[in-house]
Amino acid sequence: MTDASHFWYADDPSIAALLESVRRFRRADADMRRRVSAGMAMNVTDMQALQYVIATEQRGGHALPRDIAAYLAISTASTTKLLDRLTASGHLERSTHPTDRRSVVVTSTPHAHDEIHARLSRMHQAMAEIAAAVPDEARPALTAFLDAMSAHLDSETGVEPLTPA
Amino acid sequence: MTDASHFWYADDPSIAALLESVRRFRRADADMRRRVSAGMAMNVTDMQALQYVIATEQRGGHALPRDIAAYLAISTASTTKLLDRLTASGHLERSTHPTDRRSVVVTSTPHAHDEIHARLSRMHQAMAEIAAAVPDEARPALTAFLDAMSAHLDSETGVEPLTPA
DNA sequence: TCGGTATCGCTAGCCAGGCTAGATGTTTCT
DNA sequence: AGAAACATCTAGCCTGGCTAGCGATACCGA
Known part of the structure; x- marks a missing residue:
C-alpha cells in the first residue's frame, strides 16, 4: 500500500x-x-431485467418474475414494481x-427488441471484433484469467460483519 | 440474435x-x-468513495468533495450527504x-484504513497472484484487450435518447 | 379425496439515497 | 471595488429499494 499507483500489490510492472x-x-x-439506461430513460436495473428477459427468450425459456428477482438480487416485491414500470413503458408484457x-411469464415486446x-448490437459487434483481434494463442490465457478472477470474486470477501463472534 | 448462447455475435467458439x-x-x-459494502454496513457508493479517498491520499493528493462527486458521478449535494454519513460512522473527516x-479536504481515519x-488486502493479493499466473507472453494481449474494451465502452453507446431530431 | 403447507405474485407502507434549487461564504478577474 | 464564478451546504422532493402479509394455486401425505 505504499505505491503511488492505487492500491495494488504488484512488484512486476506488467x-x-x-x-x-x-x-x-x-x-x-x-x-x-x-x-x-439513461439513454433509454430507464434505470440500470430495469435495463438488466430487460436484457435478461430477452436473453431467456432467445434461449427458448420462460422468464418468470421470481427468476428475474434472483438474477437481479432484488426482492420479488421490487420485481413486481419493476415489471409494472416496464409493462407501462411497453417493453414487457405479463x-x-x-x-x-x-x-406469470414475462415476455418482451417487439418494441423492446428493436x-x-x-x-446494443453495434456495441456487441464491436466487442466481438475486439475479441477477434486477440491472437489465437493468447485466448485461452485470457479466458482463464477472467474466469479465475470471477471465481475469486465469487468466493471470498466478507459477507459477515467482520468478527461476528 | 438467433443463437442460444446469449446475445453475442460470434462465430468462432473461442x-x-x-x-x-x-x-x-x-x-x-x-x-x-x-x-x-454490505459486510461493512454501507452502500456501494459510500464504499467507492472511501476507496477513492484512501487512494487519493496514498497518491499524495487531497480528496475534495467536488472530485468525489465527479468520480462517483453524483451531485455535490448528494456528496455532502455521503460525507455526513461517512463522518458520522467515523470513516472520514472533513x-x-x-x-x-x-x-474542504476529506481525509480517512485510521479506522477506515484498517x-x-x-x-480488501487479501482480495487484492489474490488478484495480483491471478495476474502473475498469466504467462508472460500473453500479458500484452490481455492488457490490450481490456484497454480496447474500455476505450470502446467509453466511446460509444447512446447518451442521446435515440433520434432526438 | 381432503387438509396442511409451500410457493407464486401482488399490495401496502416504509426508508435510503439519489436529485434540483437556492443560500452562504470565498476567490478571481477586470 | 464590484461582478462573476466557485465550493459546499441546506431544504425538500422522488425513485427504487425493502419487509410484512394476503389471496390463489400447487403439491403431498394420510
Whole structure:
C-alpha cells in the first residue's frame, strides 16, 4: 500500500499494468451501463431485467418474475414494481404461465427488441471484433484469467460483519 | 440474435467463450462490491468513495468533495450527504483546505484504513497472484484487450435518447 | 379425496439515497 | 471595488429499494 499507483500489490510492472487495465475496464463498464439506461430513460436495473428477459427468450425459456428477482438480487416485491414500470413503458408484457396458474411469464415486446437491438448490437459487434483481434494463442490465457478472477470474486470477501463472534 | 448462447455475435467458439468470460467477470465484480459494502454496513457508493479517498491520499493528493462527486458521478449535494454519513460512522473527516477556504479536504481515519485493509488486502493479493499466473507472453494481449474494451465502452453507446431530431 | 403447507405474485407502507434549487461564504478577474 | 464564478451546504422532493402479509394455486401425505 505504499505505491503511488492505487492500491495494488504488484512488484512486476506488467502485472501492475494488467491490474490497472482491469480496474479501468470495471469503471468503463459501469459507466456504459449508466449511459445506456439513461439513454433509454430507464434505470440500470430495469435495463438488466430487460436484457435478461430477452436473453431467456432467445434461449427458448420462460422468464418468470421470481427468476428475474434472483438474477437481479432484488426482492420479488421490487420485481413486481419493476415489471409494472416496464409493462407501462411497453417493453414487457405479463402473460399466464402455461402450467402453473400462480405464476406469470414475462415476455418482451417487439418494441423492446428493436430498442435494445438499436442500442446494443453495434456495441456487441464491436466487442466481438475486439475479441477477434486477440491472437489465437493468447485466448485461452485470457479466458482463464477472467474466469479465475470471477471465481475469486465469487468466493471470498466478507459477507459477515467482520468478527461476528 | 438467433443463437442460444446469449446475445453475442460470434462465430468462432473461442471468441464466444471469451465474451462469455467477460460477461461473467462483470457480474462477479458487481456482486462482490455488493457483498463487501454490505459486510461493512454501507452502500456501494459510500464504499467507492472511501476507496477513492484512501487512494487519493496514498497518491499524495487531497480528496475534495467536488472530485468525489465527479468520480462517483453524483451531485455535490448528494456528496455532502455521503460525507455526513461517512463522518458520522467515523470513516472520514472533513478538514479545512490549506489554501482555498471555500473548500474542504476529506481525509480517512485510521479506522477506515484498517477496515478497508482487513477486507480488501487479501482480495487484492489474490488478484495480483491471478495476474502473475498469466504467462508472460500473453500479458500484452490481455492488457490490450481490456484497454480496447474500455476505450470502446467509453466511446460509444447512446447518451442521446435515440433520434432526438 | 381432503387438509396442511409451500410457493407464486401482488399490495401496502416504509426508508435510503439519489436529485434540483437556492443560500452562504470565498476567490478571481477586470 | 464590484461582478462573476466557485465550493459546499441546506431544504425538500422522488425513485427504487425493502419487509410484512394476503389471496390463489400447487403439491403431498394420510
